[in-house]
Amino acid sequence: xxRETVEVPITGKIISVAVKVGDAIKEGDVICMLESxxxxxxxxxxxxxxxxxxxxxxxxxxxxxxKIAVIEY
Numbered sequence: 001x002x003r004e005t006v007e008v009p010i011t012g013k014i015i016s017v018a019v020k021v022g023d024a025i026k027e028g029d030v031i032c033m034l035e036s037x038x039x040x041x042x043x044x045x046x047x048x049x050x051x052x053x054x055x056x057x058x059x060x061x062x063x064x065x066x067k068i069a070v071i072e073y
Contacts, residue, residue, distance in 0.1 A: 004047045006068040012036030014060045018071065023051045030068050032056060049073030 017032045019025060026048040034041045048071075055067035062068075 001049075001072045004049070004071045004073065006031060006043065006046065006071065008034070008056075008062040008064050008066045008068055009043070010031070010036050011063050012041070012061075014056045014058055014062060015040065016058055017054065017056060018067070019051045019054060021051055021054055022030070025049065025051060025071065034062070043068055045071060047071055047073050 003017045012034045014017035015033045015035045018030045025045045027045055031041045031045055032043050033044055050072050051069055052072045
């Protein structure tokens, strides 16, 4: 199976995580919410599949390129 790694696009803080390992998700589903410059940015799934890894947790400060999740499809 192919895997898609979802990475942090901008520096900020994770305020919520909507998925856990084993969840089935569709393209466009919200994976987590990222707060940056006082704005909440939903991080969306680029593909549909199964979440096999979650690399962030609420209140975690993240930088661009860090792993948010891995989706197997």
